[in-house]
Amino acid sequence: MPTYQQFPLPDAGEGLTEAEIVTWLVAVGDTVEVNQTIVEIETAKSLVDLPSPWAGVVTRLLVETGTTVDVGTPIIEIDTDPDGTAPADGPGGASDERASDEHASDERASDERASARADEPAPTTGAVRHVGGGLRRSGVEPGGADEIEAAREARAAASEPAASGPAASGPAAPEARESVLVGYGLAEGTGARRARGDAGAASAVTPAVAPAATPVAAPSRPTHALAKPPVRKLARELGVDLDSLTPTGPGGIVTREDVLAHAAQAEARTLATYPGDDQPWLASGTVSSDGRQTRVPVKSVRKRTAEAMVTSAFTAPHVTVFHTVDVTRTMKLVEKLRGDKEFADVRVTPLLIAAKALLLAVRRHPEINASWDEDSREIVYKHYVNLGIAAATPRGLVVPNVKDAHRLGLHELAAALGELTSTARAGRTSPADMTDGTITITNVGVFGIDTGTPILNPGEAAILAFGAIREQPWVHKGKIKVRSVTQLALSFDHRLVDGELGSRVLADVASVLADPAQGLVWG
Amino acid sequence: MSSSGLPYASAAAPAAPSSPAAIPGGSAAAPVPTTDGRAAALSSPARASAPGVLPAVEGGPLADEGLVQLLTPSGERVSHPEYDAYVAHLTDDDLRAMYRDMVLTRRFDTEATALQRQGELALFAQALGQEAAQVGSGRALKPQDHVFPSYREHGVAHVRGVELTQVLRLFRGVDHGGWDPVAHGFHLYTLVIGSHALHATGYAMGVQRDGLVGTGDDERDTAVVAYFGDGATSQGDVSEALVFAAVNQAPVVLFCQNNQWAISEPTTRQAAAPIAARAPGFGIPAVRVDGNDVLASYAVTAAALERARRGDGPTFVEAFTYRMGAHTTSDDPSRYRSSEQEEHWRRRDPIDRLRTHLEARGALPATFVDGLQAEADAFGEHLRTAVRAMGHPSAASMFEHVYATPHAGVEADRTWFETYESSFLDAREGSHR
Numbered sequence: 001m002p003t004y005q006q007f008p009l010p011d012a013g014e015g016l017t018e019a020e021i022v023t024w025l026v027a028v029g030d031t032v033e034v035n036q037t038i039v040e041i042e043t044a045k046s047l048v049d050l051p052s053p054w055a056g057v058v059t060r061l062l063v064e065t066g067t068t069v070d071v072g073t074p075i076i077e078i079d080t081d082p083d084g085t086a087p088a089d090g091p092g093g094a095s096d097e098r099a100s101d102e103h104a105s106d107e108r109a110s111d112e113r114a115s116a117r118a119d120e121p122a123p124t125t126g127a128v129r130h131v132g133g134g135l136r137r138s139g140v141e142p143g144g145a146d147e148i149e150a151a152r153e154a155r156a157a158a159s160e161p162a163a164s165g166p167a168a169s170g171p172a173a174p175e176a177r178e179s180v181l182v183g184y185g186l187a188e189g190t191g192a193r194r195a196r197g198d199a200g201a202a203s204a205v206t207p208a209v210a211p212a213a214t215p216v217a218a219p220s221r222p223t224h225a226l227a228k229p230p231v232r233k234l235a236r237e238l239g240v241d242l243d244s245l246t247p248t249g250p251g252g253i254v255t256r257e258d259v260l261a262h263a264a265q266a267e268a269r270t271l272a273t274y275p276g277d278d279q280p281w282l283a284s285g286t287v288s289s290d291g292r293q294t295r296v297p298v299k300s301v302r303k304r305t306a307e308a309m310v311t312s313a314f315t316a317p318h319v320t321v322f323h324t325v326d327v328t329r330t331m332k333l334v335e336k337l338r339g340d341k342e343f344a345d346v347r348v349t350p351l352l353i354a355a356k357a358l359l360l361a362v363r364r365h366p367e368i369n370a371s372w373d374e375d376s377r378e379i380v381y382k383h384y385v386n387l388g389i390a391a392a393t394p395r396g397l398v399v400p401n402v403k404d405a406h407r408l409g410l411h412e413l414a415a416a417l418g419e420l421t422s423t424a425r426a427g428r429t430s431p432a433d434m435t436d437g438t439i440t441i442t443n444v445g446v447f448g449i450d451t452g453t454p455i456l457n458p459g460e461a462a463i464l465a466f467g468a469i470r471e472q473p474w475v476h477k478g479k480i481k482v483r484s485v486t487q488l489a490l491s492f493d494h495r496l497v498d499g500e501l502g503s504r505v506l507a508d509v510a511s512v513l514a515d516p517a518q519g520l521v522w523g
Numbered sequence: 524m525s526s527s528g529l530p531y532a533s534a535a536a537p538a539a540p541s542s543p544a545a546i547p548g549g550s551a552a553a554p555v556p557t558t559d560g561r562a563a564a565l566s567s568p569a570r571a572s573a574p575g576v577l578p579a580v581e582g583g584p585l586a587d588e589g590l591v592q593l594l595t596p597s598g599e600r601v602s603h604p605e606y607d608a609y610v611a612h613l614t615d616d617d618l619r620a621m622y623r624d625m626v627l628t629r630r631f632d633t634e635a636t637a638l639q640r641q642g643e644l645a646l647f648a649q650a651l652g653q654e655a656a657q658v659g660s661g662r663a664l665k666p667q668d669h670v671f672p673s674y675r676e677h678g679v680a681h682v683r684g685v686e687l688t689q690v691l692r693l694f695r696g697v698d699h700g701g702w703d704p705v706a707h708g709f710h711l712y713t714l715v716i717g718s719h720a721l722h723a724t725g726y727a728m729g730v731q732r733d734g735l736v737g738t739g740d741d742e743r744d745t746a747v748v749a750y751f752g753d754g755a756t757s758q759g760d761v762s763e764a765l766v767f768a769a770v771n772q773a774p775v776v777l778f779c780q781n782n783q784w785a786i787s788e789p790t791t792r793q794a795a796a797p798i799a800a801r802a803p804g805f806g807i808p809a810v811r812v813d814g815n816d817v818l819a820s821y822a823v824t825a826a827a828l829e830r831a832r833r834g835d836g837p838t839f840v841e842a843f844t845y846r847m848g849a850h851t852t853s854d855d856p857s858r859y860r861s862s863e864q865e866e867h868w869r870r871r872d873p874i875d876r877l878r879t880h881l882e883a884r885g886a887l888p889a890t891f892v893d894g895l896q897a898e899a900d901a902f903g904e905h906l907r908t909a910v911r912a913m914g915h916p917s918a919a920s921m922f923e924h925v926y927a928t929p930h931a932g933v934e935a936d937r938t939w940f941e942t943y944e945s946s947f948l949d950a951r952e953g954s955h956r
Contacts, residue, residue: 009642010639010640010641010642010643011642011645012639012640012852012853013852013853014645014646014853034907035633035634035637035903046854046855046857046858047855048640048855049640050640050641051637051640051641052641053641053643194947194948194949195947195948195949196946196948428862430857430858431858432858432859
């Protein structure tokens with residue numbers, strides 16, 4: 001008969017405690033070989049491929065993409081004997097879920113934890129809280145989504161009985177990595193010291209075999225409805241009150257069907273939908289029950305971008321100054337360099353000149369190339385310029401930087417910028433490429449935008465927005481001429497950069513762009 | 524990182540004439556401590572041939588000029604005036620046996636890495652890419668020789684008959700290594716970088732004092748090998764070992780696998796000249812060998828071991844190779860080295876090289892290849908099963924190997940510990956956690 005094995009998230013480094021599920025490379029129903037790569041995870045150290053420990057058929061993915069889970073959390077269930085007959089009892093009573101829910105139920109599991117914990121206080125967890133008796137580890141059956149929840153509860157509970165529980169013969173270690181079913185005790189030894197005989201020092205002699213694991217007796221209609229987390233989530237989404245339902249599941253639990261049946265009766269017709277509106281807009285998304293929204297987990301680059309932007313926007317007081325400038329001479333220089341044999345192997349763009357102009361400005365005003373160290377209450381002035389370039393990539397916004405850009409000649413700078421952007425576009429920007437930037441340029445001009453108020457890359461004091469270059473009427477030598485004009489914006493961190501400094505830096509950048517020969521004077 | 528591009532790729536041209544000077548023959552009888560050796564190696568553009576002096580190499584520590592090579596990367600056998608003699612007796616069967624060793628070592632690597640990713644091992648260090656250096660040198664050993672490995676010498680362990688699951692007991696964290704170092708002539712793995720170069724040198728000095736050197740009896744004369752990496756040469760211990768080995772003429776081969784990476788630190792950040800160029804400064808002759816060439820690794824080690832057993836003193840071997848994998852399973856090399864560099868070395872895979880050679884000779888029949896594949900698969904399965912079934916050793920085993928002979932203090936500790944253990948209620952069930 002089918003044998004379900006659950007693979008707990010391993011520690012892929014040394015002493016890591018958690019990892020994010022980045023990509024599942026297998027789906028429910030897939031046949032996997034031993035050591036076939038099944039999932040890509042991201043630890044604090046690196047991206048790691050995990051190989052399957054078993055051959056078999058994937059029956060469930062227990063953790064959703066984009067979720068960060070603790071080491072030891074089961075992440076996938078594999079039937080290692082798929083040719084067997086139907087499961088006798090279903091692992092953990094979850095077999096009814098498996099057929100209809102597949103991974104949908106699991107995707108919800110993590111989101112559901114918080115609410116499940118709130119809805120579901122005493123009755124079922126009571127039995128779990130007998131920790132640390134003389135229990136041997138009884139073959140713990142996999143129970144899927146419930147089990148993750150149970151393990152967390154158990155872990156939380158494990159520290160409590162140490163104070164008052166019957167088996168408190170010593171301080172209980174609160175770490176309990178094993179997964180347990182609701183209603184079953186933890187394995188012996190995971191939470192408490194070994195019991196000593198009379199040779200032991202003092203403490204109350206407790207019976208080695210404590211009646212800790214009395215399984216939950218057939219529930220006698222509890223005050224709150226019993227339901228699995230995915231079902232709870234479904235009920236919440238559909239606005240169904242679980243307590244008002246008559247449970248039909250084994251042991252008096254509310255099943256998915258109970259919820260759906262109730263919802264079908266109660267629900268008014270949903271708003272008019274267009275054909276196909278109930279399909280997810282993105283492959284990684286799920287559609288809300290009314291078919292009118294796609295929800296996509298926030299992960300990887302998006303997640304980091306969000307964190308960085310929130311950190312920056314709400315710690316560094318931003319000020320932005322603007323400048324409109326005639327860059328006709330810069331355009332002529334770009335034109336000329338493009339025809340120059342020496343520059344034949346690199347891309348010459350107005351951005352290159354802007355980058356050089358910013359480097360020259362930094363050289364004249366090194367105080368701009370700094371960061372605020374909140375912990376030590378110090379301003380850190382950098383002796384080097386790692387010039388960041390905000391790049392739109394298929395994976396999202398990344399800001400790799402050109403290391404020691406202040407040392408580079410124009411040709412080297414062009415080559416470095418070219419390599420940086422091509423690496424970013426190919427999605428191969430490494431974490432090292434993105435760390436330790438000191439100042440950044442965002443080239444909003446490529447989108448045809450005049451300018452904006454950029455948010456600082458965290459840890460930097462200034463960011464330059466380079467706008468679109470347009471031909472415009474412009475007063476040139478006392479006459480109205482058609483000239484190439486652009487707008488520059490510089491946001492800076494007002495904690496360490498005052499308006500004067502920020503304005504001077506921007507004026508210098510503009511000055512070089514207006515007349516690149518100025519670079520000779522300052523270079 | 525750009526400096527670690529591929530400077531060695533272009534330095535191939537005038538290699539041939541310099542190779543005979545790799546080990547100065549004249550130094551064999553009485554190595555001359557050359558005080559000017561290092562300066563000469565660094566500055567003289569001429570192909571130096573003074574005793575104990577390595578030819579100057581323009582390309583710095585990564586130059587592949589002057590490497591002893593018997594098989595080219597395309598598997599072509601090239602002749603070498605000095606080292607041909609050391610491989611002349613090898614038959615196709617011998618070559619196939621080397622091939623098998625390398626394939627099984629790599630399978631071990633792959634399987635152990637997967638086991639770590641499955642949570643069965645705490646850590647693992649791959650030998651990936653270094654199989655030729657290890658199997659070639661390991662096969663040159665005699666049963667009485669003694670090896671002091673670091674923690675990456677799985678290929679040598681395999682050749683020395685160590686059951687490789689024992690190695691995994693260490694990486695699973697249940698034991699320090701379960702094999703008998705004396706029975707296999709293979710010491711326990713040393714995790715401290717470079718310290719075992721001193722242990723090996725000391726052991727070799729013991730061999731010397733036991734009169735097991737220079738007797739002319741092939742069964743008796745003994746050599747010692749210390750395996751360490753390029754990173755270890757930055758440790759003082761290795762330099763100390765070189766001093767002691769040289770002044771005592773210890774029968775030790777200092778075998779440095781230069782895999783070009785000390786975790787994330789490239790060789791270029793640790794040496795300005797080839798690492799082997801240091802040894803002549805200590806008075807130890809040195810040779811640089813293509814570490815991805817199993818035949819050359821065998822020949823060069825065999826010659827060095829012979830010198831040691833004859834009583835002619837230590838030799839420093841730099842096997843120039845490449846760590847194709849990560850430093851350990853906790854490391855992510857994509858953070859510090861380019862995929863171009865990795866690809867360059869993937870095309871120089873040591874196993875491919877021997878396979879191409881055997882195929883060209885028509886010496887690799889399909890039956891052998893299939894049989895080896897099946898053997899490797901069974902080996903993989905064996906490793907998985909064995910690792911998952913590994914229990915914990917009894918706590919009392921910690922007293923077993925403290926001293927070679929009975930010791931009253933240890934016995935007292937053991938007695939106390941056993942009493943203490945038996946005071947636990949669950950001890951009656953005979954279980955140790």
